[in-house]
Amino acid sequence: MKVQTQRWIDRWLGQLLCAVVSVWARAAAWGRPAAQLAREPRHILVILLSEMGSVVLAGPMFAALRQRYPSATLHVLQLKKNQEVAALLGLAQPEHLHALDDSAGLGLLGDIWRVCMTLRRLPLDSVIDCELFSRISSLMSYLSGAPLRVGFTPHTQEGLYRGSYINKAVPYNPYQHISKQFLSLVDALDADAMPRNKAAPIRELPSDTGLSVPFDALELQTYRNKMLADHPALQGRQIVLIYAGGGLLPERAWPAAHYAQVARGLCQTGHAVGLIGLRDDAPLARELLTQIGSEFCVDLTGYTRSIRELLMLFHGADLLITNDGGPGHFASLTPIRTLVFFGPETGRLYGPLGPRAQVLESGIACSPCLSAYNHRETFCDGDNQCLKRIAPDPVLADALAALARPTHVLS
Structure with missing residues (x-):
């Protein structure tokens, strides 16, 4: 439906x-x-x-x-x-x-x-x-x-x-x-004092999700070895994963041309880039590969067959750059650092939990525009200026700064 x-x-x-x-x-x-x-x-x-x-x-x-x-x-x-x-x-x-x-x-x-x-x-x-x-x-x-x-x-x-x-x-x-x-x-x-939870305790924003998915070290190593065998261009380099798709809400996507510019900069500075997503995101990945034009950028759309495999992929990479959506939250279950774009919705309400996620927002006056009051239907008609105005160069600088604190390098 x-x-x-x-x-x-x-x-x-x-x-x-x-x-x-x-x-x-x-x-x-x-x-x-x-x-x-x-x-x-x-x-x-x-x-x-x-x-x-x-x-x-x-x-x-x-x-x-x-x-x-x-x-x-x-x-x-x-x-x-x-x-x-x-x-x-x-x-x-x-x-x-x-x-x-x-x-x-x-x-x-x-x-x-x-x-x-x-x-x-x-x-x-x-x-x-x-x-x-x-x-x-x-x-x-x-x-x-x-x-x-x-x-x-x-x-x-x-x-x-x-x-x-x-x-x-x-x-x-x-x-x-x-x-x-x-x-x-x-x-x-079990609150007795109403109306509407006035007696609730004061709570700080949780520092993490409190969730984890246990992986055996051998399972992670086996998956990393398979990934490197399937994509030799990733060997010996820090790996940056990019999720450029918008999912059910395309207006949440940072422009493809901006992603391509950041990916080119990462490849030119000695890093490798993997474009992730569902099989439906493959046409966008092919478009990005053409714009990036580097042998160190590979198409990983459709590569993971389950959320568990996606988490193993995150374990084997160093940085995720993603639009607002599931991947940014799943990444908080792993050691990977994350840059997450928000615009139609805001990281102040829906940002990933944990210290390894950095929210990127433009602060434009009409952002955020999606809410419970409008059934998440935006009035920008696809012209998501809140994301378009986040320039690629500062994002590349943030990515390089995050990579300067590496988790690991695959070999």
Whole structure:
């Protein structure tokens, strides 16, 4: 199903369904005491339907849940296409990972029914809905049967109506990093003082994700040896990986010509460059190879067949230069240093966690323009000046400075 179709259904049908369920929930709760979390909850569901990078940013939230409720079984509900990351990171046991397939409308309806029946049989003590504007996640939180539902509320803000049946509501704050806001959802689970989580503890931005993927040293060395055998131009040089694709949101991409200029400079100063991405990014990689014109720049699009292989590739390189998206967040799980471009969205809210990531932003007045209030639809019509105005030469200087503190050189 196309993204625009999903947005249209969510906006119009979703709001209507949320209103109907709100009336039903109010009538069903009439005269009953307010729901409270059990002293030792048995089952907690986390709904994370967003992009795969959001799963990494939710790492501190999962750590807080495990610390606060060690005996609880955590369940995770995601879109099927994003589930690989949760499984790799061990956010829940495989049998507690639940998926919705949004590739076809009828299949999605069937999955909603199947997952809801599974969750209601547990039963759940609470559900944490991490979505900002998705009505399907809000509806799933109610249909799951959990008596305690935690999620974001717009309060008086326009554009975020998701029903009134979230009984532990936390206001979405467009000025705080999303990782801190995820933690506020955990704080709301057993907070007695409401409205809206005023009694929550003061939290600093987490210094790292709290997540890791264990690799055997032999496994990493074997992968590095294969990479060098497949691409001999990388041998004996520091390797810079470049992700120039924009994914589902092309307006998040730094201009290809700027990437080409930086890559040429890196190759001329004795480094090697690998262009990464999905197979769909291969045409862009071929265009960049032509512009760069160096034997020390190789096409790695489609080379990694899983997120695990992508992480091994990051272990075998020294620097990643990337647009805002999943690769920048996955890199925070490895030792690689990262330069990440932000413009339509901001690193102050969605930047990768950890000390090895550097966010690059222009600071233009209209940036950021994508938010929960406009369904991430920009008004720049593809002319993303917020990224175009980040000049290549300073980025090359930042890259060379990062490479001056090498992690390792492949040989």
